[in-house]
Amino acid sequence: MIDFTKIWRVRKDQYFSLALRYFRLIGNSGFMLSLYILFVTGSFYYARILKQLPDNFPALWLFVAVFAYLLTKSPVRTFLRNGDLVFLLPVESRMKEYFRHSIRYSMVVQSFIVVLVFVALGPLFSKYISGRGLEMIITIVLLLAAKLWNIKTSWEEQRLPFNRNRRNHTYLRLAVNAVFVYLLFQKAYVFLIAILAIMYVLSNFVFGYIKKAHGYKWEHLLEVENGMMMKLYRVANLFTDVPQLAQRVRPRAWLSSLSKVSYSHSHTFDGLYRKTFFRSNDYFGIYIRLILIGGLFLFWIPQGWWHPALVLLFLHATGIQLLPLYKHHKGNVWFELYPVKHQWRLRAFQKWLRLLMLIQAVLYVAFLLAMGGTWTNGVVCAVLAVIFVWLFTEYYTKKQLLRVR
Amino acid sequence: MKKILEITGLTGGYSPDRPVLHDVSFNVHANEIVGLIGLNGAGKSTTIKHVLGLMEPSKGTTKINGKTFQEEPEEYRGQLSYIPETPILYEELTLWEHLEMTAMAYGLEEQTFLTRVRPLLAEFNMENKIKWFPGHFSKGMRQKVMILCAFLVEPELYIVDEPFVGLDPLGIHSFLELMQTFKNNGAGILMSTHILATAERYCDRFIILHEGKIAMQGTLQELKDQLGNPDATLDDIYIYASRGKRP
Incomplete structure (x- = not known):
């Protein structure tokens, strides 16, 4: 007999130790200090903005938007692995035991986030919605109840066979959540009982029916789980090399014409670097973001000697951020096998980087x-x-890249 | 007969103290398909890596048209094309861009590339997929991309590692037929495979590797003679060579 509880625990612990390792790396990189500074200055400005807010500030709608989003987005962290498709498929009928842990775990983590956000918005709540402590407690309790409902129903939703079905049900939940949150922050408790009844009916009949009619969609669940792992990897990848980071490719057909190079033996790698830049990972996104952020700084800071310094600073940032593009295809055996001079590869990369940096400078x-x-x-x-x-x-x-094969 | 690939006394592996290959010698001539067969772990992939110049031998040499990789790296590599066991693709490039990049890397004239590529795409039923990214390809299609890239170059030597897995029957047929055509035009082909029935029909000679040494080699007839059984199939010979038992 497989002990699902044990399997699940082991996986959760492995995930925790992995995440902890990455967070320690992030912490050591000096990022925590910037985060701390950001937090302190952020709370200072938050307090100031709160004081200056007009009395007709639409706080209600802010609450509705924030919490309708937070409630609707209720993914279940399954900790499934690719191999499960082969090894756990035969015991699918008993997987309920395993997923129960996942659901409970997701409930705890996400409830915590809801409370955290609510506490952060607390000053707004007491100023615009209600200053009474009892109402605050009622609100938070009902929000948590709605969160649990959402996690349960969103879990059943994952059994639907097609993306479109799932999306439609998500919209349904979004609508219910929006109404629920609106009534909650309007303190219309009587109507709230009606919507709670609707939610009860929905979870028992609509989502309950899904549960009976459809099995687990393993491949979809794996995709969701891998997507969540990728999020951690992508954040960590900003600070260190994450080998597991799967490359996502976006065709971005509208940029293809920009990546065309003329046909010639010596241009073998030119096209590859351009296309990788536009289509892979987020090189292109980083480039655009850096240009925009640099532009914002130039806009804010008054003219003078700061400007050339800023231009150089942001050019430097772009250069550093794009250097990994050179080793993007590291380990690809074709790079070794092509009868092509090694210098051509470096030259192709240098040429492309130079062009990108010059475009940024011109802008x-x-x-x-x-x-x-x-x-x-x-x-x-x-x-x-x-x-x-x-x-x-x-x-x-x-100098940096000659060492790289 | 012209020797294209010449392996003499090759000893090598992942560490000098524990070689995988022991004193392996054989040739691949023009107009010939040589089957490289052996159990898992017999040293087939290691042999191929040495031929490609991805590993350095601790003893012995591998030469293509008389030159080693160390002497003329670009010329050496320009004379061979490789079909790997597991397809290796650039996830960022479309099928067409893979073909174009290969043609550019091997220094093909643009005109040559364009005249060769269309019939190849048609042969493997891939004409309508030239804008696809590898993410949408099945295992068989990925394998076809590798085959297309290799045949596009029309080199003197083909190194083919287990090409049939995942290919549809039509694809296997096209692949074998093209291989024969290129062989008749003067190419040499070294093919590693476990599909012995196919190897028996298409290969002119066989190298049977066992535990890093050549256990037997020769044409099917020569192997049968060595075994002393005129009715033996390649399967029988293979089992004998790797077990040391007579069937």
């Missing part, structure tokens, strides 16, 4: 001039940027 200079900056400032920025890009791609990149 910044154009932006500065459009904001009414002086020509001298623009020219200084442009000249410094070109020199920096040249030094970065020609020397730094080479």
Whole structure:
């Protein structure tokens, strides 16, 4: 007999120790300090904003939006693994035991998040919704009850065979949750009893029917579970190399024409790097975000010597963030087997990185001039940027990447 | 007969103290398909890795047209194409981009590439999938991409590692037929496989590896003679070679 409880516990513990390892790495990277600073300054501004809010601030709608979202999004953390499709499939009828732990775990974790968000919004609640402690407690209790309902029903929802079915049921829950939260924060408790009755009927008949009619959708459950693991990996990947991070590819057909290169032996890798940049992971997203954030800083900070410094800082950030693109295909045997000179690969990468950094520089200079900056400032920025890009791609990149096979 | 691949006294493996291959020598000539067969772990993949130049021998040499990989790395690699056992694809590239990249990497003229690629795509029923990404391919289709890339190059030497797994019957048929065509045009092919019935029909010679050594080698007739059984099938010979027992 398989001891499902034991299997589940072992997996949860393994997940915890993995997550802990990554968080320790993140903590050591100095990120915690920035987070702490962000938290302190954030709460300072939060208090100030609260004081300045007008009396007609639509706090009710803010609460409705936040909690309708939080309630509807109720995934169950299954800790399933790819191998289960083979090894646990035969005992599917007894998997209820296993999933019970998953459901309970998800309830605890997500209830905690609901409470946390509610506490964070507490000052708004007491100012706009109700200052009475009893009502606050009633609200939180009912929110938690709704959370449990959502986790139970969303779990049954996962049995539906098609994405579209599942989505429709999610919308149904979203509608119910929105009404529920609206009535809750309006303190319309009488109507609330009616919606609770509807929820009861829904969970027993609509979602209860799904439970009877459909089995577990293993592949879908695995996909969801792997997706949740990927989230952790992606966050950790910002700080360290995560080998398990699966590459997600988005075709982004509208960018394909930009990645075309002319056909020639020496351009073998040019096209590959461009296409990887546009389609894989998030190189393209990081690039665009860095450009935008840099633009925001240029906009906020008054003209002067800060501007060229900012331009260089953000060019540097782009360069550093895009260096991993070079080793993106690491371990791919074709790189070894192609009868192609090794330098061509590095050259293709340098060329592409240089082009991307120069485009960024041009955008910044154009932006500065459009904001009414002086020509001298623009020219200084442009000249410094070109020199920096040249030094970065020609020397730094080479030094960093020549070691990589 | 012209020797394309020449392996002499090859000893090698993942660590010098524990070699996987012991003094392996054989050749692949032009106009010939050589079957490399052996149990799991007999050293077939290691042999192939040495031929590809991905591993360095601790003793002996592998030469393609008289040159080792160390002497002329790009020329060496330019003369062979490889069909791996497990398809290796760029998840970011479409089928068409894989083909184009391969053609570019092997220095094919653009015109040559375009004239070769269409008939190949048609042969393997992939013409309507040129814009697909590997994420949407089945195992068989991924294998077809590998085959298409290898045949596109038309090199002198083909290194083929277990090509049949996952391929549909039509694909297997096309693959074997093209292999014969290229063989008749002067190519040499080294093919590792466990599908002995097919190997028996298509290979001109066999190398039977056992525990890193060549247990038997020769044409089917020569192997039968060595066994002293004119009715033996390749299966019988294989079992004999790897068990040391007469069927």
